[in-house]
Amino acid sequence: MLLTYFVVVVVGLACGGVALWLRLITRGRLPRWIILASVAGGMLGYTIYSEYTWYEHTAAQLDEGIVVLRTIDRSFMYQPWSYAVPITKQFTAVDQLGALRNPEQPGLVLADVFLFARFAPVISLPMLVDCDAPRRADIADADFDENGVPTVDAWIDLTTDDPLIQALCQ
Numbered sequence: 001m002l003l004t005y006f007v008v009v010v011v012g013l014a015c016g017g018v019a020l021w022l023r024l025i026t027r028g029r030l031p032r033w034i035i036l037a038s039v040a041g042g043m044l045g046y047t048i049y050s051e052y053t054w055y056e057h058t059a060a061q062l063d064e065g066i067v068v069l070r071t072i073d074r075s076f077m078y079q080p081w082s083y084a085v086p087i088t089k090q091f092t093a094v095d096q097l098g099a100l101r102n103p104e105q106p107g108l109v110l111a112d113v114f115l116f117a118r119f120a121p122v123i124s125l126p127m128l129v130d131c132d133a134p135r136r137a138d139i140a141d142a143d144f145d146e147n148g149v150p151t152v153d154a155w156i157d158l159t160t161d162d163p164l165i166q167a168l169c170q
Contacts, residue, residue: 001119004050007042017040036063048081052117054087065097066114069163090117094127094167107132109168110150111141134158 019038023030059068073086092115099111108130128137128150131141138154144150158165 007087008048011046012039014042015039051082051087051118052085055091058116059091059093062093063095066095067095067167068093069113069167089126090115092116094130094164096167111168113164118159127164128152129164129168130155132159134162134165134169136164152168 003042004014016035016039019030021032023032024073055071069092071088072090074089075082075086079087084127094114095112099109101109109164110126110128112125113125115125126141126143130136133155135157137150137153137155139150139152142150142152
C-alpha cells in the first residue's frame with residue numbers, strides 16, 4: 001500500500017512536470033492552473049488504473065495449479081466511476097495441485113482455499129470438500145478420527161455447479 005502511494009505521488013509530479021514544461025515552451029500561454037490540474041489528473045488517473053488492474057495483476061502472479069473460483073466486484077460512493085464498471089476488490093482461489101485425497105475416502109478432498117483482497121494479507125483456509133454430497137467444511141480447528149477423516153459438524157451444502165466442486169471434484 002505504501003508503494004502505491006509513492007507511485008501516485010511520482011505520477012502526479014511527473015504529470016505536473018510535463019505541464020510545467022509545456023507552459024515554458026509556450027512562453028506562458030497556458031494558464032498556471034494547468035500544472036495543478038495535471039498533477040491531480042495524473043494522480044487520479046493512476047489511482048483508477050491501479051484499482052482496475054489489481055485483480056488481473058494479482059491473478060497473473062498465482063502459482064501453477066491455483067485456480068480462481070470467484071471474483072467480488074463492487075461499486076463505491078467515493079469512486080463514482082465504479083458504478084459504471086464495478087471494481088474487483090476480492091477474489092477466492094483454490095490450490096488444485098496441492099489438494100490431498102484419502103484413498104480410503106475417495107470422495108473427500110482436502111485443499112487450501114485462498115482469500116485475496118486489495119491492501120490486505122492473503123488468508124489461507126484449509127477446506128474439506130465432500131464431492132459425493134456435495135458439501136464443504138472449514139477444518140481449521142477440526143479433530144481427526146483414527147482413520148484420518150476429520151470430524152466436522154458444520155458442513156455447508158453446495159450445488160454440483162459450484163466453482164469449488166467443479167475445481168476439485170472433476
